[in-house]
Amino acid sequence: MVDFYLFIILFVLFMYVLVANDITILYKVYLAFHYFLGMWPFCNFLINVIPDQQLQWIFLSAAFVSLCFLGYGWHVFSLVLTGKISNARKLHLCLWAAPAVLCSLLVITNPWHYLFARPSADGWMTRTYGPFFWLFVFFIIIYFIVGGALMVNELATVSEKNKKKQLSLCIWGVVFFLALSIADVLLNTFVLPKSVIVPGLTSSGIVILTICFVVAIQKYDLFRIVNIARREVIDSMATGMVIIDQNEVVLDINKSAGKLLSLQPGQVFDIKKFYPHSETESAGLFLEDYNQKRLKKLKTEIVIRREQPRHITMHIAPVVDHKKNLLGRSITFNNVTELRKLIEKINEKNATLERQNDELLRFQTELYEANKKLEQMAITDALTGCYNKRYILNQLEYEIVAAHRYNIPFSLMLMDLDRFKLLNDTHGHLTGDDVLRDVVEIIKKALRKSDIMARFGGDEFIIYIPQVDNEGAVVLANRIKSMVENQIVKTMIGDLTVTLSIGLISVVNAESINIREDFLKELLARADSALYEAKLKGRNRIVAEIIS
Structure with a gap:
């Protein structure tokens, strides 16, 4: 029992690391899916080596519960792999989890009704199944068929070769898993006598399914393609981006920033080099904030003088962990030269309009004074200056x-x-x-x-x-x-x-x-x-x- 409780503790720690750390959704879903894949053979091994029937039932329950969530995990994994997870509503995911939760409850409450399975005289190594088991089998098959259908539909529309091979491997893995699992149920329940058991068919299907996934991951870059796509997106951005650590060392830089600043990863980011006019009051305040208020978001505009001066806006933001400890900084650069030129042209036009407006106001004033004089002349006697x-x-x-x-x-x-x-x-x-x-x-x-x-x-x-x-x-x-x-x-x-x-x-x-x-x-x-x-x-x- 001690080892079992330790396994539960390790499982909780595994789930904490899985949920809390910053990894992609695809990683998280696959790791959870892989965990449920491993639970079935592990628990069946324990059933065969432990004579205590109560412990056997506990491990058998864990095995069947893991199969329940293996089906649901396969459905979610299919949504992630086909890119449809972003369009899936929470209500949709909750409804698809309902059969897995229901089957898990039927498994856990089996000692009170024995409608899921009943042990033989030798214990839970040989058992007879009740109606709830067949309901469980039905839902598992539905889960894998729907997930497979999503992948088949995606396979028919996708054009990228690696993606096609990834999907094909996953589909074949599911086909082998379902074939061996159904063969396990039919042989050990209907075909062979109760005293004869063919072990490991479902576990073999799980192993084949896992091998297909591993090949898809390693050979066809199932996970790495996400990072590659992310890198391509960052490098295609017009905005320059630099990531530095606490010591101002460049950790990463995209292509736009590399062309703009002539920097490479590993070099020191010298802020004064890109903000040389430190003798002005505003520059001094900015550099003071940069050096002393490292957790503060900053924004300034610099001028990089090469063949032609370029006006660049620089945004600096801290990169912190969940405890607000500074890990480094992200610095983005936007070329606003054209915008600055446009602003200068607008300012010139505004100055011209202002001059014209001043002339118009002066003319209006002169006209007003002339009208005022005319009005005064109309009511005034020219000789004496009194009214007429x-x-x-x-x-x-x-x-x-x-x-x-x-x-x-x-x-x-x-x-x-x-x-x-x-x-x-x-x-x-x-x-x-x-x-x-x-x-x-x-x-x-x-x-x-x-x-x-x-x-x-x-x-x-x-x-x-x-x-x-x-x-x-x-x-x-x-x-x-x-x-x-x-x-x-x-x-x-x-x-x-x-x-x-x-x-x-x-x-x-x-x-x-x-x-x-x-x-x-x-x-x-x-x-x-x-x-x-x-x-x-x-x-x-x-x-x-x-x-x-």
């Missing part, structure tokens, strides 16, 4: 409506220079223009930002004064009149003094006024009448009227 008649009339319509809605008092002041026509006739129009400009500047000093002054025509000016009643408007009018008459106006003929006559209309209760289409015309007429009255009364005076 058209603007003040449009603005007054809006201001009067707003004053009426919110009951805001306002005043309207109409004024002109006294005896200005005589001044023009005596001293000329140029002198008259100087006087008008200076008078406007004097008046503006007395006004608020909210007040609106415009040239109404000739020497006549109008001022709109919002939020000011009659009393405040009269004070403002007197201030303007006083400032103008006390100010010396400098002209091209010398210093002059001028006076103003002002007609003032004040609306103190704006919400009570009747806003009509001709209300503004009426308001201007009343202001003009007040101005005319001021002229009649001797000029240089103010005539005010209140509209409540």
Whole structure:
């Protein structure tokens, strides 16, 4: 029993190594399959040398259970060998495992029902089989027939000679195994008397099957072709790949990297050789990370200068074991020269577009300023710089409506220079223009930002004064009149003094006024009448009227 338990421990260790280590699926499936192949003759040998019936049954159970999973293993091995394992769903594999699990349960529970097999008086070396055994035989045959059919179908479609020979050998091995196994069952169960047993037929079929597999592996490179294909894929990659160990020694390098870097396995990978500009800050930081942070993934761009400079992106990744211990590094190189050239062309085009955009913005700014000047010229009097008649009339319509809605008092002041026509006739129009400009500047000093002054025509000016009643408007009018008459106006003929006559209309209760289409015309007429009255009364005076 001790040896048996040790065998179980060894089996568990074998399975751990098989599952945990990084080998291909084909290796794993074949090793598991080979293990089940060896269990049948090994257990039958133990049955024949051990007299204890209980131990005999244990080994016989292990033998039949191994045959159950040998059938399932053959099915999986067929899927792997034909390349169909990648398309097989987990549910499909689980359903195909169900018969093997069922038969195993029937074998293990045999001592409770003896419907699988019953020992003779001599023990389990000779035995009679029950209905569950024939169910077991049926499933084993189905497993091998389906697996063989997969290989036959693959054999009919594949064109590679080695692959054809591999499949043919495996198929013939299965044929011999099934023939000898069926002969074993028929001879020892139906043909020969119970006292006569032909030993080793099934075991011989297993040996022949194993020999076929070994020949396929050794002679036709069943396993090595996977590595060759992997090597071909790596060497055909445009991406350069270098594998180095902890000491920076190159372990492997593909063709693209070999052409690019002129490196060979066994040489030392000197990062400074491929990243020579270490005097820059970014290069210094990269080299520091490369040397000190060896478990960190790194990325940089280098320039290899030969006949023509080539821009290369370099990716460095650590290779670690399951305990995160550093084993080495994988370094990949991608030639991005064409991409860099494309980026440079795009940058040049972007720079051209940016210059054109700047020119367009400058043109738009100039156009905006020109339009602004035109707008200003359209509403401004060219001589005095204050608003013109058209603007003040449009603005007054809006201001009067707003004053009426919110009951805001306002005043309207109409004024002109006294005896200005005589001044023009005596001293000329140029002198008259100087006087008008200076008078406007004097008046503006007395006004608020909210007040609106415009040239109404000739020497006549109008001022709109919002939020000011009659009393405040009269004070403002007197201030303007006083400032103008006390100010010396400098002209091209010398210093002059001028006076103003002002007609003032004040609306103190704006919400009570009747806003009509001709209300503004009426308001201007009343202001003009007040101005005319001021002229009649001797000029240089103010005539005010209140509209409540």
